[in-house]
Amino acid sequence: MRWAVLLAGGSGTRFWPLSTPATPKQLLPLSGAGSTAEEAVERLTGLIPRERILVVAGAALSARLRPLLKLPPENYLVEPRAASTAPALIWATWEARRRDPDAEVLSLHADWTVGDATAFRRTADAALNTARRHDRLVTVGVVPSRPETGYGYIVPGTPLDDGARTVARFSEKPDASTALDLMAAGALWNSGLFAWTADRLLAETARYTPEVAAALPKLEAGDVSGFFDALTPISIDVGLLERSGAVAVVTGAFAWDDVGTWQALARIRPKDPSGNVVVGPGVVQESHDCIVWSDRDPVVLCGVQDLLVVQANGRILVMPTERAAAMKQLLDALPPEIRDIDG
Amino acid sequence: MRWAVLLAGGSGTRFWPLSTPATPKQLLPLSGAGSTAEEAVERLTGLIPRERILVVAGAALSARLRPLLKLPPENYLVEPRAASTAPALIWATWEARRRDPDAEVLSLHADWTVGDATAFRRTADAALNTARRHDRLVTVGVVPSRPETGYGYIVPGTPLDDGARTVARFSEKPDASTALDLMAAGALWNSGLFAWTADRLLAETARYTPEVAAALPKLEAGDVSGFFDALTPISIDVGLLERSGAVAVVTGAFAWDDVGTWQALARIRPKDPSGNVVVGPGVVQESHDCIVWSDRDPVVLCGVQDLLVVQANGRILVMPTERAAAMKQLLDALPPEIRDIDG
Numbered sequence: 001m002r003w004a005v006l007l008a009g010g011s012g013t014r015f016w017p018l019s020t021p022a023t024p025k026q027l028l029p030l031s032g033a034g035s036t037a038e039e040a041v042e043r044l045t046g047l048i049p050r051e052r053i054l055v056v057a058g059a060a061l062s063a064r065l066r067p068l069l070k071l072p073p074e075n076y077l078v079e080p081r082a083a084s085t086a087p088a089l090i091w092a093t094w095e096a097r098r099r100d101p102d103a104e105v106l107s108l109h110a111d112w113t114v115g116d117a118t119a120f121r122r123t124a125d126a127a128l129n130t131a132r133r134h135d136r137l138v139t140v141g142v143v144p145s146r147p148e149t150g151y152g153y154i155v156p157g158t159p160l161d162d163g164a165r166t167v168a169r170f171s172e173k174p175d176a177s178t179a180l181d182l183m184a185a186g187a188l189w190n191s192g193l194f195a196w197t198a199d200r201l202l203a204e205t206a207r208y209t210p211e212v213a214a215a216l217p218k219l220e221a222g223d224v225s226g227f228f229d230a231l232t233p234i235s236i237d238v239g240l241l242e243r244s245g246a247v248a249v250v251t252g253a254f255a256w257d258d259v260g261t262w263q264a265l266a267r268i269r270p271k272d273p274s275g276n277v278v279v280g281p282g283v284v285q286e287s288h289d290c291i292v293w294s295d296r297d298p299v300v301l302c303g304v305q306d307l308l309v310v311q312a313n314g315r316i317l318v319m320p321t322e323r324a325a326a327m328k329q330l331l332d333a334l335p336p337e338i339r340d341i342d343g
Numbered sequence: 344m345r346w347a348v349l350l351a352g353g354s355g356t357r358f359w360p361l362s363t364p365a366t367p368k369q370l371l372p373l374s375g376a377g378s379t380a381e382e383a384v385e386r387l388t389g390l391i392p393r394e395r396i397l398v399v400a401g402a403a404l405s406a407r408l409r410p411l412l413k414l415p416p417e418n419y420l421v422e423p424r425a426a427s428t429a430p431a432l433i434w435a436t437w438e439a440r441r442r443d444p445d446a447e448v449l450s451l452h453a454d455w456t457v458g459d460a461t462a463f464r465r466t467a468d469a470a471l472n473t474a475r476r477h478d479r480l481v482t483v484g485v486v487p488s489r490p491e492t493g494y495g496y497i498v499p500g501t502p503l504d505d506g507a508r509t510v511a512r513f514s515e516k517p518d519a520s521t522a523l524d525l526m527a528a529g530a531l532w533n534s535g536l537f538a539w540t541a542d543r544l545l546a547e548t549a550r551y552t553p554e555v556a557a558a559l560p561k562l563e564a565g566d567v568s569g570f571f572d573a574l575t576p577i578s579i580d581v582g583l584l585e586r587s588g589a590v591a592v593v594t595g596a597f598a599w600d601d602v603g604t605w606q607a608l609a610r611i612r613p614k615d616p617s618g619n620v621v622v623g624p625g626v627v628q629e630s631h632d633c634i635v636w637s638d639r640d641p642v643v644l645c646g647v648q649d650l651l652v653v654q655a656n657g658r659i660l661v662m663p664t665e666r667a668a669a670m671k672q673l674l675d676a677l678p679p680e681i682r683d684i685d686g
Binding site for chain 2: 285303304
C-alpha cells in the first residue's frame with residue numbers, strides 16, 4: 001500500500017523573528033491559508049489516506065503538529081535529535097514496512113507551497129508507479145521557473161518506458177551562472193518529493209549508506225534512541241540518491257516553492273501594483289518590491305525599495321529582502337537576548 | 344525687568360509616530376536628558392528668574408507643561424487657538440508690560456537643543472542689552488554650520504557701537520544653492536531668539552502689524568478669546584521683523600538646533616562609528632547613517648543605509664532619513680486610523 005512520509009523538522013531560523021524553534025515555518029500561515037504542514041496533508045487527499053501518513057519531527061514540534069494534523073497518534077515518529085533527511089526517511093520507510101511489508105513510500109516536506117494540488121497528485125501518483133514498475137528510487141524534478149541558487153538540480157538522463165528518465169547527475173546549489181546553464185540544458189529542481197518501495201529503499205541503504213545502515217539493528221531491536229545515537233547524520237541526496245544507480249526522475253510541472261526565505265513571500269503572496277507584499281496592518285507609499293509582515297503594529301513604509309520589514313514576536317527586523325537568504329549568519333551575530341524568542 | 348517668553352505650541356507631527364498632538368516634540372526627551380521644554384527653562388537659570396518666564400501654548404499642552412516646568416500658574420498663557428508667532432509674542436509682551444511697565448523681553452522656543460548654555464546666556468544677555476541701548480527689536484543670528492534650507496537667514500548690515508549690527512535683509516528657507524551663497528556671505532540663521540523692550544515691540548506692532556494691532560483693544564478689555572478671534576494669524580518675522588526698520592542682529596556662536604525633523608537626531612545624539620543613532624533597544628549591523636528609535640521592541644537593522652526606523656505609540660515607520668523633512672505630506676496621505684494617535 002501507499003504511505004506518505006512528511007518531514008516536518010526545522011530549526012525555525014529562516015523566518016526570524018516570526019519563526020521560532022517552537023514555531024518553525026511549517027507551522028506558520030505563510031501562504032495565507034493554514035500552515036504549510038496542514039496544507040501538505042490536505043494535498044494528499046485522494047492519493048494517500050491519513051492513516052498512512054507518517055510525520056517525522058522532534059518532540060516539541062510533534063506536540064504542536066498533533067492537534068493541527070489530527071493523524072493517528074502512532075503516526076508521529078518523534079526524532080530524539082535532528083540528523084538530516086536520510087535517517088528520518090530511512091526510519092520512516094522502515095516503519096512503514098514494519099506495518100505493511102509491501103509498503104511504497106512518498107516522501108515530502110511540511111514547508112512547501114504548491115500551486116496546483118491536482119498536478120501535484122498526478123505527478124506523485126506517476127512517481128509511485130515508476131518506483132514500483134522500475135524498482136528505482138524516484139525523484140520528482142520540478143520545472144524551474146528561475147535560476148535559483150538555493151536549490152539542487154537534477155540533470156535527467158535516458159528515457160524509461162513510462163515517461164520517467166534516469167538521472168544523469170545531481171548538481172547541488174549551483175552558482176548563478178551554472179544555474180542558468182542548468183536551466184537551459186533542461187535540468188529540473190530536486191524538490192525533495194521522492195517515491196520508492198520500502199524494499200528498494202532499504203536495499204539501497206544497505207548497499208550505499210553505511211552512515212545509517214550500520215545503525216539499523218538498533219531499530220530492529222526497537223531502540224529508536226540508540227538508532228539515532230549510532231548513526232551519522234547525512235542527507236538522503238548525498239547519502240543515497242547521488243550514490244545509487246537505481247534512481248529515476250519524473251517531471252513535475254506545478255508551481256513549487258520550499259518557502260526557504262522571506263523572499264519567497266514575494267512569490268507566493270499577492271503583490272500590489274508596485275510589487276509590494278503586505279501581510280498585517282501596513283501602508284506602503286512610494287515604495288516598491290518590499291515585503292512587510294506585522295503581527296501587531298501598523299507599519300508605514302515611505303520611499304523605500306527591496307526592503308523586508310517584519311514585526312513579530314516582539315522584534316522588528318529591517319533588511320534588504322535579498323539579505324534574508326543569509327538569515328542564519330545574521331542571527332549568529334545577534335545578542336542572544338534579542339535573537340532567542342520564547343514560545 | 345527682564346522677562347522670558349517661551350513659545351511652546353506645536354502640532355506634534357514632525358516626530359510622528361513618537362510625537363502626537365498631546366505630546367509634541369518639546370515634551371519629548373529627544374536630546375537624551377529631559378524634554379526640550381524643561382531644558383529651555385533650565386537654560387535661563389541665572390539670566391531670568393522662573394517667576395518671570397511666561398509660557399504660551401494651547402490648553403492641552405499647557406496642562407502637560409505645568410507639572411514639568413513648575414512655573415507660577417499665572418505664567419501659563421493659554422492660547423484659545425494656534426495663530427502663529429506674532430500674536431503669541433505680542434500678547435505675552437503685552438502681558439509682561441501689564442505686570443511690569445518697564446519689561447524687556449527675551450523670546451525663545453521650547454523645542455531647541457543648544458550646545459553651550461553659557462554662550463547662549465551670554466548672547467541672550469547681549470541681545471537684551473542691545474535692545475535697550477539701541478531701542479531696537481534684536482534678533483540673535485546663529486552662525487550656520489550647514490547650508491540648511493529649512494531655516495531663515497539674516498544678512499547683517501552695518502555695525503552698531505556694541506558689536507551688534509543692523510539687518511540688511513531676511514531670507515526665509517532658501518534653496519540649497521542660495522543657502523550656500525548666504526553662508527559664504529556671512530549670513531546667520533534666524534534662530535527665533537529675540538530680545539526687545541515691551542514698549543518698542545508694542546510701538547512697532549502698532550505701526551507695522553495691523554493684523555494683530557487691530558485686535559489689541561480686546562486684550563486691553565481682558566478678552567483673550569476675542570483678541571484671537573479678531574486677529575489674523577501671522578509670524579513675527581513676516582508680520583513685524585521684516586517690516587520694521589528698528590531691527591538689529593547679535594551674533595550667537597553656539598550650537599543650536601530646532602530639532603525640526605527626525606534627521607536632527609543625527610546632529611544632537613551620539614553616533615556609532617558608522618554614523619548610526621540608536622535610541623532604545625536595537626542592533627545595527629552592516630548599516631550606516633541610520634536613525635533608530637524604539638520605545639518597546641528591539642529593532643534589528645542589517646545591510647541598510649540612510650534609513651529612519653521608528654517604533655512608537657503602536658506604529659512602525661520606515662523611510663529614508665531625508666524624507667522625514669516631508670513628514671506632513673506623508674501624514675496627510677495616511678489613513679486616519681493609522682495616523683491619529685491618542686494620548
